[in-house]
Amino acid sequence: MVVSLGNGEEALFWKDHWIDGARVVDIAPNLAALVSKRHDNSCSIKEGFGGEWMRDCGPNLGAAAVPEFFVLWNAISDILLSPDQEDVFRWRWTADGIYSANAYGAFFAGTTMAPVASQIWRSRAPYSCKFFAWLASRNRCWTADRLQRRGLPHPAACPLCDQEPESIHHLLLGCVVTREI
Template identity: 25%
Template sequence: MGIKDLSIRNKACCLKLIWLKFFQAGSVWVAWFREEILQGSVSNLWITKPSQRYSWQVNKILKLSGELFPCIKIRVENGATCRFWTDNWCPLGCIRSLLRSATLGIPNNTTLASLYYNGRWLLPPARSEAQVNLQVFMTTITLTQDEDYYEWEIDGKTSNRYSTGQVYNKLREEGPTVPWHESVWNKRGIPKQSFMTWLIVLDRCPTRDRLLRWGLQTDPSCLLCNSAPECRNYLYFDCSYAWQIWLPLAQRCGLLPQRSWSQVLIQMQALSSRSPLGMLTLLCWQSCMYWIWSERNSRFHRQVYRSPDSINRLIDRQMRDKILSFQSSNPIISSRLMQRWLT
């Protein structure tokens, strides 16, 4: 998971809000949005463009509408609210995009109901393969007396409920996979420590080398040992202070400790978060990463200093508490982890 994944997660949550507000339960604000921005029809959500006249929130919704369109299907019943050109009612996609420059003599706001008369569709003769395919599909539709309605659809599966997880996976399908995913994001990890480890792996933390690249004036020396310029690769674990923390912890987990950042990351990637020893080591590694960065920040912002031994004692207490927290859900795993940690 990377920075892009976080933005995708945020986007999936925003799409959920649009779905719930505009296509499920409305609100006073949605009623205003529909009348003032969409000119009375939610179908205009797909064609209304952002404008400097609108607020940031309104423009955000309009910008995301294109990504929501493939997932919002309007199911045709009486065709009274379904727009021929712009609603997502046909498996061939948006008809405006399908037929491109062809207008067929049909106005922009035409509904399907207005094109249906005495059981027949009032369409001009087809002049392209796309028009033929469209007319073939339309012969399978018979309008009823019921109202049109919206459904959520992903990969051909429809639902009346929105799944943020499904949408997230759909949005990130084309994203590259990373070998360290399971090392950082495992279900038994401490969330804030997993998040911090993720930032460190991506080299997104404001180490002094990054501050200097941003044009900020600062002493380049490592805040923990003052022996070399501070950067992510030096901090983990070439720094003598950080090494005094990682060395005994790695040995405690039965790991041959490495000082090179790339080598340590390779070691973590080789572990299985499903095995007791792998789980223990990953928890310990993430705790170490977190508290080293915490100590660095304490010195930078508050001039508060702690020894490597005090950090190790803190990590030991946290590891014991975390292992004990597994007792209710999996007492066997909890017992094995504690035996290993205390050995």
Template identity: 35%
Template structure:
């Protein structure tokens, strides 16, 4: 919508306008209009009358204006001989006349310089120009930031692995207990690796004896003297406490290692669940796989093109 209003050279300009009430509401709440010649500002839709829209000043008048006129009437056209009055259709009541007079007075008070072009400024942006970042920050003001956002999204693991970690910490993985809650199966089944406890996120990634062995070996190979996640029985709680014992400069590597280990364990669970014998590995093979994958992630982060540039 910003480009449609500010960049008239776009090849799709002139195509039928698709109205999205939510997008329109966000745009009108964050855009600020300085009217000049009136060629970019819509009389009925935009917030140009002293910081208000025509609907806010005269809601009943706005309601009886045809939608086609609301979406197409520019300020330049509307101000020629008060042509906007012709947009009002239907029988006029005393209240409509009162609101119409209020709107007329407010429009007349707008200070316009017809020798200049309209300007649209974006609230919250330093240069007054729209950006997705500043808009997202504006819409998220007052929200509470989750403590695991930085460990997950700040790591250098691939995006699909970050999404996996996010879902795992939110208990959104499709384990049997979640499928049972959603009515996709009658009862949760046992872990496909150890066949002992219920198949759920905490058990698969931290409590399963197989997973605990993998974690212990990975932490030992990384020279990290700390208990494995199974000691706490919850990946998020262990991750939060464990990364405090890691130097700040090494936390991104540590976070990536945690995601890599959890991701590999999850893939092994799937290999057992779907009887994929070629992908089933021993603990030693799992540790080797995690080390190799982690090194690839780290080389990719450094921008080293494998086989072309030596590290």
């Protein structure tokens, strides 16, 4: 089941698939391993956003979990709760999100999160690269289009080609200079 986040009161921070279809353990396995079962089963996403998740896993993180702490911090920093809506749990293997017996077979196929998330987080790339790929896939890099939306100073055109507006899509795929490289 994946969670469409509402007020965050029902979905569980550590257990449910709520970060673009992924669980915390998919993104930050070493960090998630530090959390006790009791907290695992009780910390709602709303409580997590109130700071509970940092108490659940701290204070002695260890070398493996420290970078994951920041990865998780960043991965959830743009996620907003909708206080007037309830969390909705959707069945991920049917288009309408409603359970069907056929789709039940897919439960055992081993696919438990969004394909892109799985490819990124399970790769052997260094964390900085995984994190960049994650941000790029979510269109959350601080390129000119994003800076503009937030009313921040930004270059008028792509600094590489000076022809088109800078966006992460342009920088990685569209830019003539990138394609040369």
